[in-house]
Amino acid sequence: MTIAAINSRNQFKGQVVAVHRGSxxxxxEVETAAGIVSAVITTSSVDRLPLRVGDDVxxxxxxxxxxxxxxxxxA
Incomplete structure (x- = not known):
């Protein structure tokens, strides 16, 4: 499945550079043209997507x- 369109303008395309798993x-951490963007999400979402270092997101x-x-x- 791919995203064909989204109504949010607040978005940065990037690549996952780190996944710090918790219980x-x-x-x-996503590297974008604007810099690193960090997001805290549920670990079950990490597994369900599944997100890995190197993924385009x-x-x-x-x-x-x-x-x-x-x-x-x-000065």
């Missing part, structure tokens, strides 16, 4: 809140 939740996210922080200027 209940796991951390997935979409990191899709839903943001109900976005914070902006001003960075100090360097």
């Amino acid at each position: 209940v939740v796991s951390e997935i 979409l990191a899709v996210f839903k943001a109900t809140e976005v914070l902006v922080a001003k960075l100090s200027e360097r």
Whole structure:
């Protein structure tokens, strides 16, 4: 099965570079053009997909809140 379309614009195409498995939740690291995106998902989802290092994936996210922080200027 492939995704033909998705309504979310908040997505980055990338490749899985690390899978840190836990007993209940796991951390997935995805290398994208914008940098590394980390996601915490259930370990059962890791197995069901199944996700492995080297897999091409979409990191899709839903943001109900976005914070902006001003960075100090360097001297």
